[in-house]
Each structure stands twice: as structure tokens, then as C-alpha cells.
Amino acid sequence: MSFSTPPTKLVFLIADGMGDWPVEALGGQTPMEAAATPVMDRLAREGLVGLCRTVPEGLAPGSDVANMSLLGFDPGSHHTGRGPIEAAAMGLALAPDDVVFRLNTVTVSGLADDGLMRDYSAGHIATDVSTRLVERLGRECLPEGYALFPGVQYRHLLVARGAAGREEAHIAVRPPHDITDQGIAADLAEFRRVPALWDFVRKAAAVLSGPDNPSKANAVWPWGQGRALTLPDFAATFGLRGAVVSAVDLVKGLGRAAGMAVLDVPGATGLLETNYEGKVAAALEFLKDGDFVFVHVEAPDECGHGGDAAGKTEAVARFDARIVAPLVAALGDTAALVIACDHLTPLAIRTHAADPVPFLFWARGVTPSGVAAFTEREAAATGLAVAPGHALLPRAIDWMRQG
Structure with missing residues (x-):
């Protein structure tokens, strides 16, 4: 990697349950493959793409476990249950x-x-x-x-x-x-x-x-x-002043337990109709002084649980157009991005799966993985694998700071 000026901000964009298996109703494609995602596809072509195992062996593939991993904390050490979060x-x-x-x-x-x-x-x-x-x-x-x-x-x-x-x-x-x-x-x-x-x-x-x-x-x-959840302080652990943006309490709870800012957005529902623009605005406002923001969108997961192939495809497209695109346009070269899902929510089973999740890391100057688009199959083909899942955040920090 060679950055003329290394980025100073790190942004995680998480589409809950976005990953899937091939769906007959979508012509054998997954929702990620079927959705119009021009911005994520461009970032994938320019960035690092791979798979991350967010759910440790022996733990249930829930959003609580998976998002804890994505925030850099080992669920095997810290997870006590969904209720405590x-x-x-x-x-x-x-x-x-x-x-x-x-x-x-x-x-x-x-x-x-x-x-x-x-x-x-x-x-x-x-x-x-x-x-x-x-x-x-x-x-x-x-x-x-x-x-x-x-x-x-x-x-x-x-x-x-x-x-x-x-x-x-x-x-x-x-x-x-x-x-x-x-x-x-x-x-x-x-x-x-x-x-x-x-x-x-x-x-x-x-x-x-x-x-x-x-x-x-x-x-x-x-x-x-x-029992009650306790997490290490995020800023002390990773050297970044961080915040979470989400409609769901479990992500807010993880952020609050780690001493992060929890940004409330009016009209954020966790459903397909939510305040995407409010989430973007809250993230950008925090990044004026903060270093890290974790933006979480629930809609793909809800559509997966509902067995709604068309809705899930639309949720992925909206994530690209209304979360990823405006943040990329506003941040330019000042930020590095990680885009991922926390776990798969395959339409075929209408619940979570523990499969490794596709992720991409983008910063100007990173050596690309050589993929054509951001999909599950393209991510698997690169051979880049991050396990355990809580290693992805420290790895992204290292990638960001390489100049």
C-alpha cells in the first residue's frame, strides 16, 4: 500500500444480514449480486476484499455476537447474552x-x-x-x-x-x-x-x-x-474516539458499554423505510472531531427473516445509494472504509447463518484484490480471510495507517 497522506478517519458501514446464498427467485443470484450497488462495486474493485469469520465456533450466529466481533471485542471473552447488551x-x-x-x-x-x-x-x-x-x-x-x-x-x-x-x-x-x-x-x-x-x-x-x-x-x-455486560473502553483499546449509529438497541448497547458515543437519529426504524439521510448526517457530524463511526442498517436482516427476496435486494440497493454513496462523496480521501455485514441471513432459512461474511476495505492507494464487484462469491475467490472476526478492526486500523 502507498498512501500519499494516510486517512485519519475510519468508517465501518454494516448492512445487517446482507450476505446470502444463491436464490432461485433471483435467477440463482444472491441479493448482493442482484442489487444495483455501483458504489460498493467500485470500492471493491479499488480495495481489499475478503471474508471475515464474525461468529466464533460454538457461539450462535446472532447480531449480538457478530457486531461485538466487528467492534473489535472477542465474544468468547465478553458475550453474556442478548438481554444484557x-x-x-x-x-x-x-x-x-x-x-x-x-x-x-x-x-x-x-x-x-x-x-x-x-x-x-x-x-x-x-x-x-x-x-x-x-x-x-x-x-x-x-x-x-x-x-x-x-x-x-x-x-x-x-x-x-x-x-x-x-x-x-x-x-x-x-x-x-x-x-x-x-x-x-x-x-x-x-x-x-x-x-x-x-x-x-x-x-x-x-x-x-x-x-x-x-x-x-x-x-x-x-x-x-x-448477567450485565462489561466491555473495555473503545478509545483506550484502539486509540480512536468512536461512535455508533443504529436503530437497534443491541448495537447501541455495545457502543455504550464500550464508552462510545451513541448517536440517536429520529426516524431510524430498523426497517426498509428508515432515515438513511439522518444516519449519514449524524456520522458526518461526529467525524468532524471523532475518529471512528460504526453505521449499522438493519433492513436487509429484517427482509431475510421475512423471506422477502425482492425486499432484501432493494434493502441492499438502498444501503449502497443512501448510506455508502453519500458518505463516500462527503469524506473523499480523508477516511478509510470497511463495508460488511455482521452475519448472513439467508432467505432459504429465514434466520442467521455462521458463514464467514464478505467485507471490503477501501482507502485511496490500497493495492486492489482484483475483484469485479462486491459479492459473496467475489469475496471468497480472493483468498483473503480474517479470523477471528474481532481481528478485522485492528487489521483495518493497520491498513489505514500504512503509508
């Missing part, structure tokens, strides 16, 4: 022996052993509606020693006070987005291992079945539990 986003004060669950409002065919998980998001329930419902459940259904905290849309938190040594800490309930249209008997058996938790789940379903519930939510689903 989102608790950090809310700034919840947790005692060392508290256990915090992520709690979804969901739609099931019935809360019984022959029931199916129909929708992990209860139709992407509106935040104002879910907040009222969760507050009511907190008043009417909670057992002693538990607390409920409303969040955004279908994402909430349930805290079991002092439960680190109890059965609550060890139940193995599957993430609801992993089991769309699948049976829930095994998960209900896990809930039943904790009578107080099972009583809450049953009472909540009874309340939600009432006539004054305007939403599709007919059950709650506590999962991803663990």
Missing part, C-alpha cells in the same frame, strides 16, 4: 447477580405444545402500542422479584433480580426469529423449568388475548438472558 443500551442499573432477558412481543398459533411461532415481531408492532401493553403486563402479571422495561417496537427487557444462581440463568429458549413457523414445544418446556417465569408467560398470553389489544401480539417470549 440491550440493557446497556437502556442504561439499566443491574446488580452483579441480576439476570436480564430480551423479551419479544410475538405472535404464536397458540401457547401450547402444538403451537407454532408465527411472527417474532408481532407484525412489527408500533412502539407506542407495545409500550402500553408491556406496562400493563408489568402491573398485572409480573411475579415478585421481576421487572419489565419497555423498549422499541417488539424489543423489551425482563429482569430477574438476584437470579444468577437460579434456574432462570440456565434455560435455553431459542430466539424467536430463528423459529418462524416452527414448533415451540421445546421452548415451552424450558419456560416450565422456572415456575415463576412460566406463570408470567401464561398470564401475559391471557391478558394479550383480551379485546382491548389492538395488535397482533398474543404472547411474550423471554430469551437471550445473562
Whole structure:
């Protein structure tokens, strides 16, 4: 590499779940191959392209694990569960022996052993509606020693006070987005291992079945539990003053736990219709004085979970046109870029896969990998592999500073 003036800023642009497998409905292409992505393709032709293993062996391929890796922290050392990361986003004060669950409002065919998980998001329930419902459940259904905290849309938190040594800490309930249209008997058996938790789940379903519930939510689903999250300070670890931009609490929680700035963007939804321009503006404003920004877009993942090939292709195209393109135009040679997804969310399975993810690194003067476009197949063909995943950020810093 040979930079006339090495860049001073580093920007990570993450399209959640963007990677995929070939899709019959797309003529054997992946959404990355089918989407119009002229800017990412140009950056790939001019940059380094390869694969990164963001999910360590033995850990579930969730956004919590994968984004922790992309932020440079080893999930094998630091990951305690999905709930604790989102608790950090809310700034919840947790005692060392508290256990915090992520709690979804969901739609099931019935809360019984022959029931199916129909929708992990209860139709992407509106935040104002879910907040009222969760507050009511907190008043009417909670057992002693538990607390409920409303969040955004279908994402909430349930805290079991002092439960680190109890059965609550060890139940193995599957993430609801992993089991769309699948049976829930095994998960209900896990809930039943904790009578107080099972009583809450049953009472909540009874309340939600009432006539004054305007939403599709007919059950709650506590999962991803663990003790409070702690991460090393990002600036002290990497020598960069950093920020995160995201609509989802788990990314905000990772940033807050690492002492990073968390930039809130009005109208950021985590869906295909979101405030792309607001995310770009927030990132550029921070980079006036900051050194690193992690911009996260959720829409490809949501479309992957929904099995929506056309929507996912459009989400990738919008990421290119409305996130990547304006940031590249505004930053010019002053920044180095890493573009990646955290994990694959293949349309064929409608959940996450642990495959290595495609990434590109771009800075003016970098020696190109020789690819034609930014796709999964092109990334695999270069032979460049970064593993473990938390090595990608330090590697990018080294690449950026080589002159």
C-alpha cells in the first residue's frame, strides 16, 4: 500500500444480514449480486476484499455476537447474552447477580405444545402500542422479584433480580426469529423449568388475548438472558474516539458499554423505510472531531427473516445509494472504509447463518484484490480471510495507517 497522506478517519458501514446464498427467485443470484450497488462495486474493485469469520465456533450466529466481533471485542471473552447488551443500551442499573432477558412481543398459533411461532415481531408492532401493553403486563402479571422495561417496537427487557444462581440463568429458549413457523414445544418446556417465569408467560398470553389489544401480539417470549455486560473502553483499546449509529438497541448497547458515543437519529426504524439521510448526517457530524463511526442498517436482516427476496435486494440497493454513496462523496480521501455485514441471513432459512461474511476495505492507494464487484462469491475467490472476526478492526486500523 502507498498512501500519499494516510486517512485519519475510519468508517465501518454494516448492512445487517446482507450476505446470502444463491436464490432461485433471483435467477440463482444472491441479493448482493442482484442489487444495483455501483458504489460498493467500485470500492471493491479499488480495495481489499475478503471474508471475515464474525461468529466464533460454538457461539450462535446472532447480531449480538457478530457486531461485538466487528467492534473489535472477542465474544468468547465478553458475550453474556442478548438481554444484557440491550440493557446497556437502556442504561439499566443491574446488580452483579441480576439476570436480564430480551423479551419479544410475538405472535404464536397458540401457547401450547402444538403451537407454532408465527411472527417474532408481532407484525412489527408500533412502539407506542407495545409500550402500553408491556406496562400493563408489568402491573398485572409480573411475579415478585421481576421487572419489565419497555423498549422499541417488539424489543423489551425482563429482569430477574438476584437470579444468577437460579434456574432462570440456565434455560435455553431459542430466539424467536430463528423459529418462524416452527414448533415451540421445546421452548415451552424450558419456560416450565422456572415456575415463576412460566406463570408470567401464561398470564401475559391471557391478558394479550383480551379485546382491548389492538395488535397482533398474543404472547411474550423471554430469551437471550445473562448477567450485565462489561466491555473495555473503545478509545483506550484502539486509540480512536468512536461512535455508533443504529436503530437497534443491541448495537447501541455495545457502543455504550464500550464508552462510545451513541448517536440517536429520529426516524431510524430498523426497517426498509428508515432515515438513511439522518444516519449519514449524524456520522458526518461526529467525524468532524471523532475518529471512528460504526453505521449499522438493519433492513436487509429484517427482509431475510421475512423471506422477502425482492425486499432484501432493494434493502441492499438502498444501503449502497443512501448510506455508502453519500458518505463516500462527503469524506473523499480523508477516511478509510470497511463495508460488511455482521452475519448472513439467508432467505432459504429465514434466520442467521455462521458463514464467514464478505467485507471490503477501501482507502485511496490500497493495492486492489482484483475483484469485479462486491459479492459473496467475489469475496471468497480472493483468498483473503480474517479470523477471528474481532481481528478485522485492528487489521483495518493497520491498513489505514500504512503509508
